[in-house]
């Protein structure tokens with residue numbers, strides 16, 4: 001078993017496109033690490049570099065004490081399963097699973113019985129002698145997993161292995177993958193853009209965006225204590241409310257957050273008050289999950305927001321309400337995002353990450369600095385959770401108490417103003 005260390009790893013495709021950007025990450029021996037992020041953020045590229053299927057442009061990959069950056073794939077003790085586990089169509093399930101053992105010189109009988117044992121664990125023992133084309137998608141993925149694990153790799157890489165399966169099969173196989181990798185104590189990196197998979201499977205989650213890691217921690221840490229507005233927006237359903245606010249310092253250094261005509265006050269001992277009381281007039285982004293609100297009837301309660309109930313959805317155990325409060329909302333996908341990294345940069349541009357990476361690839365090249373895109377604001381409804389039996393009328397005026405202990409405050413670049421680095 002092996003720990004993995006990624007040390008400033010970058011990937012530039014065709015000398016131009018920066019897909020992975022000086023990324024560093026430690027994965028402990030036997031840990032289940034999920035790489036979570038939107039499409040195109042570099043997850044697959046990172047996995048392929050670890051497997052040795054893609055050359056590293058800059059940085060190093062360590063397997064335990066071995067620098068594996070330039071090791072050929074076969075010497076890495078790494079196994080990988082893809083979105084659609086490609087099987088040998090003319091071999092049975094048993095033959096597919098035992099094949100890597102045969103290649104490694106194991107006898108047929110021993111390889112066959114190892115394959116059968118693994119097939120039992122993967123609940124495909126009854127289809128051992130069938131051909132891949134006769135299997136369901138879930139069974140095929142199990143065979144691919146069996147074939148990947150049969151040689152007991154030190155590192156197991158899975159690239160969205162459940163994305164082609166139906167919901168029931170996904171849940172079932174997800175649980176089995178979690179249990180099996182822990183039983184085998186194999187260091188696992190699992191790529192997904194599905195937050196439920198990430199939250200349920202991971203020991204730790206690394207949230208990726210634009211080739212970088214924005215946050216890494218246990219599922220509870222990244223959910224409850226997100227580093228950035230993007231991370232807060234990526235995890236959790238319904239999506240967190242991100243509200244544009246202005247800091248107002250009142251008497252005795254108290255801090256209020258103004259949302260246009262509405263306002264809330266932070267309690268004086270609150271850590272965010274201590275930070276924000278030096279930033280009167282600053283624009284911030286307030287993150288409040290849908291369950292940080294409570295419907296109240298008393299209009300005199302402090303820290304309340306008022307609005308009109310626009311829509312109401314019954315979700316079984318709870319209801320979701322959409323409340324028009326006239327507050328500017330911020331799109332988490334755009335907060336703190338840099339503009340596209342230029343492939344052919346203007347001359348004399350100051351240095352940037354891409355310049356630094358490219359300077360190792362093509363020494364003479366320069367590029368423009370990434371621009372910070374302005375966060376896009378739009379009027380949007382507050383999304384709040386209510387008890388399923390809540391009896392509210394569409395179009396009615398409602399008052400919401402906001403629990404200030406449960407809000408996050410981000411600066412304009414999307415970083416938390418009060419976060420202590422984990």
Ligand SMILES: Nc1ncnc2c1ncn2[C@@H]1O[C@H](COP(=O)(O)OP(=O)(O)OP(=O)(O)O)[C@@H](O)[C@H]1O
Pocket residue numbers: 013014017018019037038039040041042043044045046193
């Ligand atoms: N062979 C390649 N040549 C050029 N660009 C590439 C190549 N492979 C990937 N890219 C680009 O690198 C970026 C990262 O791609 P990657 O497939 O790693 O993202 P991802 O997060 O795995 O996305 P998805 O979830 O959609 O699979 C994308 O912009 C992609 O277009």
